[in-house]
Amino acid sequence: MHLAYPAVLAALLFCTGLYGVLARRNAILVLMSVELMLNAVNLNLVAFDVWLRDTLHAGQALTLFTIAIAAAEIGIGLAIVLMVYRNRGTSDVDRLRDTAEGHEPDQNAARPEVAA
Amino acid sequence: MLTAHLAAAAQGPGFLSPTGVEIAFVLVGLATLGAAVITVNTKQLVHAALWLVVALGGIAVEYLLLTAEFIAWVQVLIYLGSVVVLLLFGLMLTKAPIGRSPDADSNNRWVALGVASVAAAALVWVVVDAFRTTWIDLDGPAQGSTKVSGEILFQHWVLPFEALSVLLLAALIGAIVLSRKDDAPTADGAAPAGQAATAATAAPDESKGQR
Numbered sequence: 188m189h190l191a192y193p194a195v196l197a198a199l200l201f202c203t204g205l206y207g208v209l210a211r212r213n214a215i216l217v218l219m220s221v222e223l224m225l226n227a228v229n230l231n232l233v234a235f236d237v238w239l240r241d242t243l244h245a246g247q248a249l250t251l252f253t254i255a256i257a258a259a260e261i262g263i264g265l266a267i268v269l270m271v272y273r274n275r276g277t278s279d280v281d282r283l284r285d286t287a288e289g290h291e292p293d294q295n296a297a298r299p300e301v302a303a
Numbered sequence: 304m305l306t307a308h309l310a311a312a313a314q315g316p317g318f319l320s321p322t323g324v325e326i327a328f329v330l331v332g333l334a335t336l337g338a339a340v341i342t343v344n345t346k347q348l349v350h351a352a353l354w355l356v357v358a359l360g361g362i363a364v365e366y367l368l369l370t371a372e373f374i375a376w377v378q379v380l381i382y383l384g385s386v387v388v389l390l391l392f393g394l395m396l397t398k399a400p401i402g403r404s405p406d407a408d409s410n411n412r413w414v415a416l417g418v419a420s421v422a423a424a425a426l427v428w429v430v431v432d433a434f435r436t437t438w439i440d441l442d443g444p445a446q447g448s449t450k451v452s453g454e455i456l457f458q459h460w461v462l463p464f465e466a467l468s469v470l471l472l473a474a475l476i477g478a479i480v481l482s483r484k485d486d487a488p489t490a491d492g493a494a495p496a497g498q499a500a501t502a503a504t505a506a507p508d509e510s511k512g513q514r
Contacts, residue, residue, distance in 0.1 A: 189438055198427050226382070244447075
């Protein structure tokens with residue numbers, strides 16, 4: 188099989204995930220796009236491992252490690268999103284502007300009992 | 304006659320005579336890419352998670368076509384089995400709207416589209432230019448069978464494997480701590496949120512133990 192096929196597919200999947208991370212507003216959809224980017228990297232690792240016929244099979248071992256780390260990342264990320272949602276009442280990344288400078292104050296600051 | 308045959312062999316397989324594996328790879332790749340594009344474009348949040356299942360399943364089929372069968376089944380177990388379920392739980396617990404939500408995309412989506420297009424053009428150009436004359440040899444024994452993967456994982460990669468189990472334990476405890484209720488009587492709706500998140504986070508750890 189031509190090596191360009193999996194490499195081009197991985198590049199296009201990565202850029203699709205990149206678009207999703209930059210364009211989505213809901214934090215959980217951003218996490219989904221991050222998963223797409225990680226899967227593109229995994230596909231690249233497997234393709235190059237099969238191409239190089241590595242005796243250590245470093246590509247496949249790293250793919251397994253990436254999958255496990257992605258599982259840990261999605262668990263922690265969703266826990267953080269749930270905590271933000273519970274404290275702020277929203278999971279839109281556009282509205283979480285507490286650390287931004289030069290913008291109007293957060294509209295959630297008007298109800299401090301929720302943010303407590 | 305012989306020299307022509309040798310010249311053809313030296314050039315390797317051509318673009319215009321694709322093998323069955325290549326045709327299958329391209330078709331599944333188109334389906335995967337389409338599902339990924341719908342995932343990042345759809346206005347319905349739950350549909351995005353369901354299209355993500357199609358995209359991740361397509362990538363599992365691509366692993367099978369690249370003879371990495373063990374990684375394909377790990378992909379099915381962990382991504383399709385637990386990560387998508389976790390995402391659906393997250394969508395439910397944050398009270399995501401079921402119907403169309405017109406504000407799913409932020410205002411800078413055209414900037415994002417430009418950045419993604421430029422990145423895609425640059426990456427595809429570089430990759431095609433670099434690997435124009437490179438072929439993967441898929442014949443012979445499978446490179447990613449369960450026997451091969453187990454041998455290399457427990458002969459050469461034991462230390463990272465064990466470190467990874469510690470990392471998963473730390474992530475599990477972190478998720479429990481993050482989603483725990485701090486002061487009990489304030490929020491009643493938070494209790495099932497914390498329990499569901501921790502129960503679902505335990506799933507990757509279990510499936511890793513099966514390896």
